Amino acid sequence: MGATLEALIALRDIELQIADIRRQLATKQNSVARQAAKLRTAETALAHEQADLKRTQVAADAADLEVKSRDAAVTKLRDNLNTVRTNKEYAAIMAQLNNEKADRSRVENRALELIGEVEAKRRLVTEQEAAVHAETQRLSSVKAQLEQVQGSFAERLAALERQRDEAAAHLEPKTIDLFNRISERYEGETMARVVQAHPRRQEYLCDGCNMSLAAERANALLSRDEVITCDSCGRILYIDKHT
Numbered sequence: 001m002g003a004t005l006e007a008l009i010a011l012r013d014i015e016l017q018i019a020d021i022r023r024q025l026a027t028k029q030n031s032v033a034r035q036a037a038k039l040r041t042a043e044t045a046l047a048h049e050q051a052d053l054k055r056t057q058v059a060a061d062a063a064d065l066e067v068k069s070r071d072a073a074v075t076k077l078r079d080n081l082n083t084v085r086t087n088k089e090y091a092a093i094m095a096q097l098n099n100e101k102a103d104r105s106r107v108e109n110r111a112l113e114l115i116g117e118v119e120a121k122r123r124l125v126t127e128q129e130a131a132v133h134a135e136t137q138r139l140s141s142v143k144a145q146l147e148q149v150q151g152s153f154a155e156r157l158a159a160l161e162r163q164r165d166e167a168a169a170h171l172e173p174k175t176i177d178l179f180n181r182i183s184e185r186y187e188g189e190t191m192a193r194v195v196q197a198h199p200r201r202q203e204y205l206c207d208g209c210n211m212s213l214a215a216e217r218a219n220a221l222l223s224r225d226e227v228i229t230c231d232s233c234g235r236i237l238y239i240d241k242h243t
């Protein structure tokens with residue numbers, strides 16, 4: 001194998017390691033993003049429940065005020081009873097008083113119902129606050145994991161990037177362009193070995209896609225340090241004479 005193909009193989013090995021590190025980082029970044037989304041969902045639910053509690057509290061306060069105003073009306077009617085002079089007046093005020101008492105009892109029931117609702121909703125808010133707290137803690141934990149992975153990979157990534165530049169320095173710009181295009185397409189799997197399909201026959205296959213390869217191309221690879229790509233998958237071909 002010539003210098004160009006050797007440099008390409010070195011570059012491929014480096015690219016694969018870089019791609020592997022990037023994948024691991026991306027996995028952690030995805031966990032952080034997923035957890036951040038979970039936290040936002042929990043926060044939205046909390047805001048919703050807080051607003052609902054507030055609305056119910058306002059209604060409960062209004063009902064309470066109404067009970068008080070009905071109480072005042074009842075008291076006033078009772079006072080009026082002491083000042084009536086005729087049976088007719090007495091009967092009229094009694095009728096009013098009974099209506100007022102019935103209304104008061106209805107409003108009081110509603111007020112009690114609302115107080116019950118406020119308590120139940122307050123419990124829901126407390127539970128949701130705990131859920132938000134738990135999701136916040138999970139988020140800081142996955143963030144810490146990401147930072148730890150980033151920290152441990154930073155040095156290795158920098159070293160690999162230096163090695164990649166060194167390997168690339170042995171190659172022509174157009175070869176590097178070709179390599180980069182294939183690398184993007186196959187996530188760093190830029191090279192494919194050429195294998196002999198049969199030990200006694202001159203039949204060759206691309207190990208990347210298993211498609212057959214003309215014998216003259218395989219021979220060109222054996223005799224010259226040439227960049228040849230597979231017609232089917234487009235990877236750069238090489239023949240490993242040791243296997």
Ligand SMILES: [Zn+2]
Pocket residue numbers: 192206207208209210211230231232233234235
């Ligand atoms: Zn192929």
